[in-house]
Amino acid sequence: MANAITIENVSKVYQRDKMSVPVLNDVSLEIQEGQFIALMGPSGSGKTTLLNLIAGIDRPTKGRILVGGTDISTLSETALAKWRSSQVGFIFQFYNLIPVLTAFENVELPLTLTSLTKDERKRQVELALQVVGLSDRMHHYPKQLSGGQEQRVAIARAIASDPSIIVADEPTGDLDKKSADEIMTLLTRLNKEFQKTIVMVTHDPSAAERATITRHLEKGDLLS
Amino acid sequence: MKIFKIIFKNAFRHKLRVFLTIIGISIAVMAFGLLRTVVTAWNAGVDASSANRLITRQAVSFVFPLPYADREQIAKIPGVDVVTPFIWFGGVYIEKKNFFARMACDPETVFDSYPEYLVEKENKEIFKKERNSCIIGEALAKQFKLKIGDVMNIDGDIFPGRWQFTIRGIYKPRDKTVDATQMLFDWKYVDERMKQDSPERSGLVGWYVVNIKDAAKSAEISERIDTIFKNSRAETKTETERAFQQGFVASSGAIITAMNVMAFVIIGIIMLVLGNTMIMSARERTREYAVLKTLGFQGGHLIAFIAGESLIISFMGGLLGLGILFPFVAAFEAFMPKGFFPVFNIAPSTVIIAASSALAVGFAASIFPIQRALKTSIVDGLRHIG
Numbered sequence: 001m002a003n004a005i006t007i008e009n010v011s012k013v014y015q016r017d018k019m020s021v022p023v024l025n026d027v028s029l030e031i032q033e034g035q036f037i038a039l040m041g042p043s044g045s046g047k048t049t050l051l052n053l054i055a056g057i058d059r060p061t062k063g064r065i066l067v068g069g070t071d072i073s074t075l076s077e078t079a080l081a082k083w084r085s086s087q088v089g090f091i092f093q094f095y096n097l098i099p100v101l102t103a104f105e106n107v108e109l110p111l112t113l114t115s116l117t118k119d120e121r122k123r124q125v126e127l128a129l130q131v132v133g134l135s136d137r138m139h140h141y142p143k144q145l146s147g148g149q150e151q152r153v154a155i156a157r158a159i160a161s162d163p164s165i166i167v168a169d170e171p172t173g174d175l176d177k178k179s180a181d182e183i184m185t186l187l188t189r190l191n192k193e194f195q196k197t198i199v200m201v202t203h204d205p206s207a208a209e210r211a212t213i214t215r216h217l218e219k220g221d222l223l224s
Numbered sequence: 225m226k227i228f229k230i231i232f233k234n235a236f237r238h239k240l241r242v243f244l245t246i247i248g249i250s251i252a253v254m255a256f257g258l259l260r261t262v263v264t265a266w267n268a269g270v271d272a273s274s275a276n277r278l279i280t281r282q283a284v285s286f287v288f289p290l291p292y293a294d295r296e297q298i299a300k301i302p303g304v305d306v307v308t309p310f311i312w313f314g315g316v317y318i319e320k321k322n323f324f325a326r327m328a329c330d331p332e333t334v335f336d337s338y339p340e341y342l343v344e345k346e347n348k349e350i351f352k353k354e355r356n357s358c359i360i361g362e363a364l365a366k367q368f369k370l371k372i373g374d375v376m377n378i379d380g381d382i383f384p385g386r387w388q389f390t391i392r393g394i395y396k397p398r399d400k401t402v403d404a405t406q407m408l409f410d411w412k413y414v415d416e417r418m419k420q421d422s423p424e425r426s427g428l429v430g431w432y433v434v435n436i437k438d439a440a441k442s443a444e445i446s447e448r449i450d451t452i453f454k455n456s457r458a459e460t461k462t463e464t465e466r467a468f469q470q471g472f473v474a475s476s477g478a479i480i481t482a483m484n485v486m487a488f489v490i491i492g493i494i495m496l497v498l499g500n501t502m503i504m505s506a507r508e509r510t511r512e513y514a515v516l517k518t519l520g521f522q523g524g525h526l527i528a529f530i531a532g533e534s535l536i537i538s539f540m541g542g543l544l545g546l547g548i549l550f551p552f553v554a555a556f557e558a559f560m561p562k563g564f565f566p567v568f569n570i571a572p573s574t575v576i577i578a579a580s581s582a583l584a585v586g587f588a589a590s591i592f593p594i595q596r597a598l599k600t601s602i603v604d605g606l607r608h609i610g
Contacts, residue, residue, distance in 0.1 A: 058602070059506070078522060082520060084518065093607070098515075100230075100233040100234060112226075112227070
């Protein structure tokens with residue numbers, strides 16, 4: 001199976017005032033298409049930073065990251081923004097839905113950047129909401145939904161543009177156990193049924209169990 | 225879903241805050257409009273003055289009269305078209321608070337000198353023939369519900385006694401800048417009575433309005449008039465009507481300047497009100513902007529979101545402000561002593577400046593939040609709490 005993501009000798013150092021803070025040290029990792037990888041580790045181990053680099057919302061200080069054959073560390077800001085909108089679906093711990101938009105509108109949001117017609121967008125949004133089981137809630141605002149439902153809307157938003165990769169940062173971190181299980185079942189389904197490559201950061205061992213592979217980070221180093 | 229829909233929804237996210245901001249902007253726009261209207265009204269005489277009219281008055285002071293005999297000499301100067309005398313009559317109509325200009329003039333020439341006062345031909349003819357007739361402005365007639373044929377009794381102060389005038393015409397102003405609150409009557413009627421009551425005050429006028437054929441020669445003709453009367457008992461000072469009016473306005477110059485400054489300070493206040501709202505909104509949405517950037521939205525989109533939101537608020541505030549400006553100006557005019565501002569209209573330029581200032585301020589208020597949203601990295605934005 002081909003590599004979906006190749007991380008080659010990536011280091012990341014943050015500048016905080018005059019201090020250099022190393023977060024990732026010479027990390028190399030290969031993630032194959034259709035894999036569901038869980039990144040685990042204590043706080044400050046660099047897992048979210050690694051996820052951000054894979055998703056193209058941050059840039060490595062050293063090394064390169066190839067996603068689907070594209071070296072994203074060399075792309076301009078504009079090209080990277082376009083690449084993100086078409087190739088990556090994002091799921092955040094706190095859902096990050098826009099509160100003034102309905103579930104339908106939130107899912108439609110990334111599609112407004114595409115050349116799809118209104119009808120095509122509508123079909124895709126309805127399909128995404130159907131996959132996450134929220135067809136009956138599409139005209140509800142986030143405040144009218146439970147945490148689990150909000151996260152499902154966020155997942156629908158992540159898959160609406162049919163990206164090849166889904167990145168999830170602590171997707172169950174703000175949910176009760178039942179809702180967390182539902183979300184993990186959904187992610188597993190996306191991986192198995194829709195062959196999405198998923199990279200997930202989590203503290204939760206039961207969430208990590210759903211992944212096909214788990215890697216640990218500690219103090220910026222990738223372990224086993 | 226269009227970008228505009230998101231902007232509109234964002235603009236009204238905090239309804240109370242936006243409502244208060246819109247109210248704040250509208251009050252500021254209304255105050256700006258009112259101050260500008262007062263300044264415009266103050267300058268109305270200057271704005272309405274004609275380039276080819278000169279005013280000849282006593283050199284020492286406007287309050288001293290000139291001999292009626294000077295008229296003929298002025299009329300002989302080459303380039304002079306019409307010379308018409310005026311007297312500030314003063315007096316009281318019904319009550320002291322009923323202030324409006326009451327002036328004695330020459331019925332034969334006054335409307336040649338002031339073509340902006342539009343009077344029916346037959347009314348003018350009666351005015352010329354009937355000694356105690358008068359012609360009043362349309363606004364004055366409306367204010368006191370007067371019509372042709374009515375009698376106006378004036379209790380004289382500068383010219384003592386009771387004076388009776390029959391209205392024989394009502395003039396219409398040519399445009400909104402023309403004073404339609406004046407009362408004009410025959411100088412001879414006043415002079416004849418002066419001959420009987422105070423002979424030493426007969427044969428005198430307050431000032432002359434001198435119409436010239438070529439406005440470019442105003443300086444030259446003014447000098448010639450004043451030269452003629454040099455070393456006479458009543459030396460003259462001749463200047464353009466604009467300079468004459470500006471002389472009146474100059475005495476209140478500091479107040480007008482202060483009002484002008486205040487008007488523009490108000491624009492600054494609008495900017496602070498709106499700027500504060502936009503900065504708060506943008507700060508609260510730092511994480512949302514980061515999410516939008518994560519989803520692929522770019523700088524141009526964020527500029528559209530933030531500037532659009534600011535412009536919607538400023539537009540609505542400006543619109544509401546202009547909406548309440550008109551009734552407020554009308555109420556202010558009603559509250560002022562009658563005739564205090566003969567011309568009190570909201571100038572189109574005031575509306576344009578107020579509206580464009582509100583929009584410009586809307587855009588300016590969004591600059592700092594835009595800069596902040598663009599500068600904040602996605603990673604920092606997603607970490608933002610608040």
